[in-house]
Amino acid sequence: MLITREADYAIRMMLEVASQPSGRPRTTVDVSKERLVPRPFVRKIVGRLTAAGLLRTRRGNHGGLMLARPADEITLLSIIDATQSPITVNRCVLNPQICPLQPTCPVHEVCRTAREQLVDLFGSVRLTDLLKRSAELKANAAVGAA
16 A cells, blocks of 8 residues: 555645644645645645635635534544545445455455554544654754754
8 A cells, every 4th residue: 555646735735834833724735845845746736635624715815725524523534535546545445346256365354454553543633743752853953953
């Protein structure tokens, strides 16, 4: 299972938008520059995140991107799900009918368990958790550089 490049970019973008004071929009240009997301991807991903109810946009001079919900209500899983197909380690887990060996396959059970654990983990990590950890990592890096 790989998190797609688009999902990775979406996570970065959501972190950038969430790092702003409440209600303060972030422009797509700033998000692109600060989180190293190519601008063509930003436009595409904004549409998906907006459709999923994670982002909202505002046009005009004071416009930009804002969270559609509080950061503590947005999970890593919801961001990933908005931008890629469901997380899995083997396609037979999502569609058991494709494999004639599934009923007796011990690997299927392992893959199903791994998928369940990934979904549980990503579903338990909130945007606020990632923001907090980001601040800790930046503080540690600053101490190490001093």
